[in-house]
Amino acid sequence: MSSEIAIFASQVKKSFRKNPRHKEKFPVLNNLSLSVTKSQSIAILGPNGAGKTTFMKALLGLVFPDSGQIQIFSHPAGSQMARQRLGFLSELPLILDFLSRQSFLNHFASLISDAGHSKDNTLDTLIQDLIGNIPIDLPMSSYSKGMMQRLNFARVLQKDPELIFLDEPATGLDPIGQLNIVRIVNRLRELGRTIYVNTHSIDFALEAADRVVVLHQGRIVTDQMCKDISRSELENLFLGLDSIRS
Amino acid sequence: MKLPKLSLLVLKECIAKNVLGIHLFYIIVLFLLISxxxxxxxxxxxxDLFLDGGMTVLFLFSLFFAMTVTFPMILLDLKENRLMIFxxxxxxxxxxxxHKALGAGITIALNHIILCILTSLSLYIVYETHPQWMFTVYWAIFLESLVLASAALFLSVTLSRFMAMMSTGFLFLIGHFTYYIEYYVNQLGNPLAGKIILNLYSLLPNFEVFGLKNxxxxxxxxxxxxxxxxxVYASGWILVFLLGTCLWMEKKEF
Incomplete structure (x- = not known):
């Protein structure tokens, strides 16, 4: 396995104001440090408000940390060099409801070429698997949520990213849709892509990742390889966090 | 020249949403005006009555269109979860x-060209005349639309939705009030206060300078x-608003 660092976060702190009118801030990320090597698949678990989304946004360059350092493949988060090497699948699919399947993919393909990115065709089969049964001519407004999510996954893959961020990718999908997402993520792992996934599902984390990190109140409470931790241990950990919260 | 894809997307979205359907209303208004x-x-x-009314209607349609295209442009991307991905x-x-601003500019220009063609055609068909100065007025209205659109874009990202709408409207109204301001300043009787008011006014875009019709x-x-x-005046204000929008977006968290 390559030892290049895909994600490097050191002592990241972020706090938000409780109310725009008040100066008082509450911390969301507390000195969070994390390092992910290339080709590793990492799942971030945690209760609501643990800081998972804020941390992902900071890695994507959408939120600026108060202090600390974040690098993506040794480039600052949010920089053009970092942006070129990553793909992002959000929880809510990106919808351009007036475009058909192919127009949608063509539009984003042209955005990639605008950015000067060269594409490797190794993922073409996977993309075809994803979009195979999505109607070619119909506009996106007529698609089901599963179709939209799969089309968005194809959008992410056509960029051929080395690092893929997935935010709750299976939320709202039926069991077959969820299984499909797990299958695609595992195929991407085989192809050596680095995967960073935010999820609430312990099963998804254990099935689709090499490593699992549990966040609570902006801190890492567990960071283990999936093979070293069982489902029941993770469940007990969550129940423990829940009792702290209540 | 190859247009950026994001700019084309703005135009495509407007066409898909039948935004250009306002021309049907415009034709009806022109018929009413002729009668x-x-x-x-x-x-x-x-x-002259048709020219006066036609130019006023063109001005209102163009400006309203420019605002409605530009105002939700970034807000919708934010709401519909596109902005984070882009x-x-x-x-x-x-x-x-x-790129988005360029797309809005092209859409506004396309709409304005269609409105101008409809106005000119109506005038020519009904009155068999077409004064040369109409082209100058068309250009001035287009410039004013772009200034207002760039102001709407800037305010839409910097303020809350309600405040942005109110502020754009306020900027438009106060920018057209300059015609009367000297009269009011003279009525004040206090030269210092008058000077302060006039200088404060010069900090805002003066839309009255675009009114060449009269x-x-x-x-x-x-x-x-x-x-x-x-x-040059319009370009300056457009640049100021676009620069302000870029700076604000660079600092904003999503």
Missing amino acids: FAQGAPDVFARR LSTYVSRSRYVL AFLTAKTVPDFYILWLS
């Missing part, structure tokens, strides 16, 4: 703003350098 002008005593009065994976923040209708000549100055 209204028939009440005037002679053909010259009818023509900015995290595809384009830089400034590039996003500039000058032409009253047979006043508008020198060529004024049109050039007007273009």
